[in-house]
Amino acid sequence: AQSVTQLDSHVSVSEGTPVLLRCNYSSSYSPSLFWYVQHPNKGLQLLLKYTSAATLVKGINGFEAEFKKSETSFHLTKPSAHMSDAAEYFCVVRNFNKFYFGSGTKLNVKP
């Protein structure tokens, strides 16, 4: 069975400081992993995806994530937060036709 755990429901950082959003997954197979961002009253937008190529994946807006099989983790990072990064972030695992979503992490960016 697949599951996705986002370890923090809320993260607060100051503008210009690093961002770390944590995600652990369980999967019986070699998974496809994604991070999505959702701004208020909007749909989900793809940030990046991992599909068994390079373990460090670069996405849009300066985000990146590292796949660590031994830790079953896929944490999202950004070196320097911007006010526009304030949003909710979802970690997603895909297995065949189905997608499994984490419960989301709300990122607050303080000026």
Place this chain on the structure above:
Amino acid sequence: DVKVTQSSRYLVKRTGEKVFLECVQDMDHENMFWYRQDPGLGLRLIYFSYDVKMKEKGDIPEGYSVSREKKERFSLILESASTNQTSMYLCASSFGNSGNTIYFGEGSWLTVV
């Protein structure tokens, strides 16, 4: 760019009404999905379809049905709306199997009064 269009962004319906939420995608994707999103509960899968006229129940299908008569269109139907169906509904589509991205519409906010 892939476009998933949900025709209604904001709806207000009365208890007991039949409600249709329409979704159209323009990329010839086989798979289409309906999720509902509630605070603290994340996204929960209602139904998905992997081909025309094919459908499978997701995690919370009770009180909902779906229709997929054409590949590009996937409709969510609330046969008799209830107040506990007040929520944000997200339609999504994807191509093929593993590795391919899921694309979302902008969402439909449904309020049942």
